[in-house]
Amino acid sequence: MLSRTADNLFWMARHIERAENTARVLDVAHSTSLLPLDIEGSDAYLWYAPLNITGCADGYEVKHGLARADVVTHYMALDPDNPASIYSCLRLARENARAVRGAITSEMWEVINDTWLELNRLPRQMDYEKLQDFFDWVKNRSHLFRGVTLGTIRKDIALSFIKLGTFLERADNTARILDVKYHILLPSVEDVGGAADYYQWGSLLKSVSAFEAYRKVYRDVISPQRVSELLIIRDDMPRSLHACMNEVESALLEINGTSGQEARRLAGEQHAALHFGRIEDAFALGLHEYLTDFLQNTALLSREIRDAYLSRRDTILSR
């Protein structure tokens, strides 16, 4: 497969997944903001979280200064100037798809194209009560895209690169949500089992569609350690780090060729650490440190994948 084609497939999937994750992050920020939180200046503090998770705090501060609910929401959802906004992600996904029309099915193209056309029919400023609908819509379009992809595309390396993009982005996002949320919620750790704690951790679980799973698996009060275990170690949770790295590793094994050995090695190593790791060890190291390591390794892996498969360096010349 052409490297450029693989590159566009990879980023098309990443951009869709990123749009969905941003919708999830904003969704939970909105529900959390309705809850009591015992922190001074909690509002601004709270609204930095989604900016930090998606890595667009700097761009926001330059443009708007202090974090405010409505401004942050607009910046992350619909601002075309923010390259990480939902709007920008869906635009970029469509550009990626358009560049590789021949490599995806017409059904996939139609979902992506329709999504973009519908997004442009939405009003530029959104009413507060419409936000929930909007986040749901973004999530649904992403679900639809994944379903259509699995239902129509041939199982070849095009699908492998789509999976790589999807699950690397998702792993990255779950790790960031957990890291940032854990940081915010830390002050109330002594208060484990309290009502506020229940709601706060509950909303984090909901943001990654894991609330119901938690109740089924643990049938107990929500504790930070168990939430972390669920989202990091358990491989039966579709958004956990372990489950994502399962998919990343198997997608890499599906791609033939001599290049990419280092990428496969890194993915295997990361996968093994999750497969054999215990949550106690992560807490002994410090969850923040553990997640920072994970994010660094994921970034390293992305770079390796880019160099091995997606870039257009004159490899013969550098031999």
Next chain:
Amino acid sequence: MNTKILKKYFNEMYADNGEVREIYEPYNHWLKELPNGTLERRNAEAELLFRRLGITFAVYGETDEAERLIPFDIVPRIFGASEWQRLERGLKQRVKALNAFLHDIYHDQEIIKAGVINAHQVLNNGLYRPEMQGIDLPNQVYAHIAGIDLVRVAENDFYVLEDNLRTPSGVSYMLENRKTMMRLFPELFVKHAIEPVEHYPQMLLDTLREAAPINISDPVIVVMTPGAYNSAYFEHAFLASQMGVELVEGQDMFVHQQKVYMHTTEGPQQVHVIYRRVDDDFIDPRVFRADSSLGVPGLMDAYYSGNVALANGVGTGVADDKSTYLFVPDMIRFYLGEEPILSNVPTWRLSEPEDLSYVLAHLPELVIKEVQGSGGYGMLVGPTSSKEEIKAYKQRILAEPAKFIAQPTLALSGCPTLVESGVAPRHVDLRPFVLSGKEVRLVSGGLTRVALSEGSLVVNSSQGGGTKDTWVLED
């Protein structure tokens, strides 16, 4: 532009006595039986199909809706078997002569020595590529894909309007139009025996295989596009996927030791044939325009070395230029020893003082074109232009007469077309696609373009023209 209608033109469906021409009889019969509103309903269906498939065409200069549909007309244009056979013979003859001409002027230049065409006309032409002098191409073919634009002025009178030997486009519309018609009107295809066109991609692939450098038995073929923002991107992607080959951009390839490679996920892979839809000027920044980011540095070096084939070859523009056009009938006589089957439109060259003074005196009757223009841009259609438009154009001519040619305003034939008031005649032309490899081939059909506004003679899609399915009936 006002819409003065040409009073007299050949009607594809009705003979002069008002009777339906024989080849249109079954269609006409079917049309009459059709319940009211059916045509309009299926037309709406067709539009939906095209929009959903994303068969769009970007028009230069239109910013707000960059991706536009080319209007598709659901009334077919029909040729009889014998009409077509004559056209086919004429097209093959013409393209053979054009390729012979290109081979000759890039080698021994016999045609110049024989005094049939003067050296100045060829060698001082901006589209002549001295770099190609002495370069041998497989099968001596330069223009592997030729789009020849024809117009009909009478039952047996076809004129060649121009030869497109660089990167002619539109064939995807020929194929999609047929697919759409078969889906919308299956009953018509039962009623008529229509020559298929669906094997064009296979024919193109065969032609490209034959273009491969000698010694390469299983060539790697690619389609090269300027990118997703090019107006014909849909067609590039369409042809690549129909042939089952990669669609590449310049940035996907590189040259190493005079060989061309593409970057793949499995490492570099050598490429042998490039069906390029990028103009000469942009394919290699080391040789042609240095500011081009669409090309591949070193590509021409690989081409001269015979390690890669380009389709079409480099330097074909010198043969399809509107001032060289004049000499094509002479080329046919010179290289093939035959009389041309298809006629040229009488043409005045404004570089000649006599022609210039005649043309300036008759501007309101004539069509003026830029010698190196294409796509219907920058032309003047005298009879449908206002006094001011003619006056402004005259200034352009006087500034640089050699840049222009003039032709009489041809009465393009009219073909029934679905318009707001119902089915009414509109002017059409025809672009068949002629493929040259070891032999010259074409499918029976082509792209019929139609000027949708009443009286208009400009059929180009960039100027609001539409397209039709073109049927050649079997014997």
